[in-house]
Amino acid sequence: MKFTPIEISHSWGKEYMMLADLGIEDSVVESGWLSENSIGDIMETYLERVVGEDTYNYFGRQFPVTVKILDINGEMPVRVHPDDEVAGQRYDALGGKEFWYITDAGKDSRIYAGFSRDITAQELYDRCRDGSIKDAMNTLHPSKDGFLTVYPGTVHSAGHGLRIAVIKEASELPFTLSGDDGTDATGHLAEALDFIALEKSAAAVLSEGEKDGLYEKLSCGPEFNISRISLSAPVRSQAGDGSSYIIYMCIAGAASIQVPAAGPEGKKKTDNYQLGKGEMLLIPAEVQEFYLIPAERDTMLLEITPGRHDDTDGYINPDTEPFLEGEDYEGLEDENDEENGIVPEQDVDMMREKSPRGKHDMDWK
Numbered sequence: 001m002k003f004t005p006i007e008i009s010h011s012w013g014k015e016y017m018m019l020a021d022l023g024i025e026d027s028v029v030e031s032g033w034l035s036e037n038s039i040g041d042i043m044e045t046y047l048e049r050v051v052g053e054d055t056y057n058y059f060g061r062q063f064p065v066t067v068k069i070l071d072i073n074g075e076m077p078v079r080v081h082p083d084d085e086v087a088g089q090r091y092d093a094l095g096g097k098e099f100w101y102i103t104d105a106g107k108d109s110r111i112y113a114g115f116s117r118d119i120t121a122q123e124l125y126d127r128c129r130d131g132s133i134k135d136a137m138n139t140l141h142p143s144k145d146g147f148l149t150v151y152p153g154t155v156h157s158a159g160h161g162l163r164i165a166v167i168k169e170a171s172e173l174p175f176t177l178s179g180d181d182g183t184d185a186t187g188h189l190a191e192a193l194d195f196i197a198l199e200k201s202a203a204a205v206l207s208e209g210e211k212d213g214l215y216e217k218l219s220c221g222p223e224f225n226i227s228r229i230s231l232s233a234p235v236r237s238q239a240g241d242g243s244s245y246i247i248y249m250c251i252a253g254a255a256s257i258q259v260p261a262a263g264p265e266g267k268k269k270t271d272n273y274q275l276g277k278g279e280m281l282l283i284p285a286e287v288q289e290f291y292l293i294p295a296e297r298d299t300m301l302l303e304i305t306p307g308r309h310d311d312t313d314g315y316i317n318p319d320t321e322p323f324l325e326g327e328d329y330e331g332l333e334d335e336n337d338e339e340n341g342i343v344p345e346q347d348v349d350m351m352r353e354k355s356p357r358g359k360h361d362m363d364w365k
Contacts, residue, residue, distance in 0.1 A: 001034060001042075001282045002273070003027040005069075012074035012159070018280040019247070021063035022172055039063050052244035052285035055306045064094070064306060065224050067247060067280055068166050069103075075159030078112070078133050078178040083152035086195050087173055094171040097223045098150040101302060102142045102205070103251050103278075106161030111140040111148065113156045114201030121193060128177045128189055138203040145251075145300075146205040147218050153197040165249060167304055169223050215303070222307040231255055231299040235292045244306050246283045248292075250275045253299030257281060259290045275301075 006017035006025055019039065020027050026038040034042065043063055048056035055064060070076075081087075081096020088094070100111075116138050119127075127133040137155060140148070142162065150156050155177060158164065175188035209218040214235060215227040229235075231253070237246075248257065255275045263269035274295070275281050283290065292301070 001032070001284070002030045002279065003039070003282070004030045010076075012076050013070065013072040016069040016071070017066070018069060018249070019063070019065070019067040019282060021170055022066065024172070046284070046286075049286045050245060050284045052306070054308075055244055055285075062094075062170055064170050065247070065304065066166075066168050066170050066172075067249065067304070068168075069278065070158070070162070070164040070166060072158055072160070072162040072164070075110075076157045077176045078128075078137075078155055078157045079174045079176055080155045080192050080196050081150075081152050081171075081173055081175070082192070082195050084169075086152075087171060091173060093173055094169040095152050095223075096169060096171055096173055097152055097221070098166055098168040099219045099224070099226055100148045100150060100158075101165040101167075101218075101226075101251065102144055102146045102148075102162065103165055104161075104163035105142045105144050105146075108160040109142055109158075109162045110160055111142050111156070111158045111162070111205060112137040113140060113148065113150060113203040114138050114154050115198065117200050119198050121198065124177075124193075124196065124198065125189060131178055133178045138201065140203060140205050142205045143207070146207050147209075148203070148205045149219055153195050154201065154203075155196060165251065165302065167224060167226060167302075218302075220307070224307050225305045227303045229292070229301045229303055231292055231294040231301055232297075233294065237290045237292065243285060245285050247280060247304040248275060248283070249280045249302040249304070250277050251300050251302055252277060253294065253296035255295055255299050255301060256293045257283070257290055258293055259287060 003019050004027070006020065006027065008015040008017065008025075017025050017027060021039045021043065023040075026040050028038050029035050029042070040061075040063075043050055043061045047061070050056075051059070051063065058064075081098070082090070083097075084095035087096070112134050115136055117136070119136055123136070124133070127136060133155070134157065137157075142148075175192035177189055177192070206218075209216040209228060211217075212227075214229055216229070217225070217227050219226040248255075254277060257273045257275060259271045259273070261269050261271050273281060
């Protein structure tokens with residue numbers, strides 16, 4: 001599925017929503033038999049067939065990521081996003097972790113991310129009021145094909161001749177701390193103050209990730225995984241196993257994605273989807289086999305897949321000993337059992353005979 005970009009104009013430039021399931025902004029399929037259907041409609045109808053069973057079980061009918069392009073000519077306002085816990089408790093929304101990939105940059109381009117030293121809440125407030133907050137922030141000089149992860153709680157901004165591909169959690173909760181013209185915009189500051197990271201941070205724009213064969217891992221986490229692919233020859237998909245969606249964004253060159261399909265009278269055919277520079281394609285989890293074919297030299301893709309959420313009970317300490325000191329467990333505290341976590345069958349049978357709890361139909365193993 002390829003979606004029609006949603007163009008939003010700002011005083012600092014333009015924002016193109018490539019894929020958004022936000023309610024206020026809902027992407028619509030560009031062509032094909034699902035054309036004119038929104039991603040929200042598709043999620044309502046096809047559920048886990050779009051995103052995969054694990055992702056659907058965790059997020060429900062909310063498509064979990066937003067993909068957009070920022071075309072920045074002036075300077076963006078200074079903003080900050082909450083994490084999942086704050087966003088969930090206060091606004092019933094996801095948090096604001098973002099990944100920025102620089103697709104174009106000029107000699108005067110700047111990214112501001114985090115503070116260059118520890119500051120106090122009072123200083124933060126004063127600097128937001130007088131428009132000098134960027135003077136206390138890390139100033140980064142990005143170049144084409146650099147990338148940066150903007151974590152929740154990190155104040156950030158960018159400006160002057162930048163084009164950035166942004167992958168983020170499906171949430172629009174930007175708290176504006178200072179206007180794009182340096183004017184006071186502290187209306188959001190009171191709400192955001194308790195989750196802003198006031199400590200010095202070591203921010204940097206990276207240019208190389210972790211190599212894993214064809215894939216270069218740029219970002220990994222429960223929110224999303226992002227890899228960069230230098231596509232010089234046809235490649236059979238390594239991730240299309242039916243368990244998760246895949247998003248491809250072309251950042252250089254051009255490619256086609258070929259999907260084997262059934263044609264008339266049971267004959268096999270191949271569906272071909274073109275992906276030009278700056279375009280994005282969503283491959284549903286249901287598609288288990290496809291091929292990436294470079295259409296131009298030096299083709300480069302970003303691959304976006306869901307991360308893994310391992311829910312843990314915050315009230316349970318996994319390091320707690322399994323036996324209470326001073327209690328008689330009829331030999332179950334045997335060292336061998338503690339090391340292996342195994343209760344011998346004879347001990348289980350003995351407990352069933354001696355304990356009234358053994359009368360219940362329970363799986364003691």
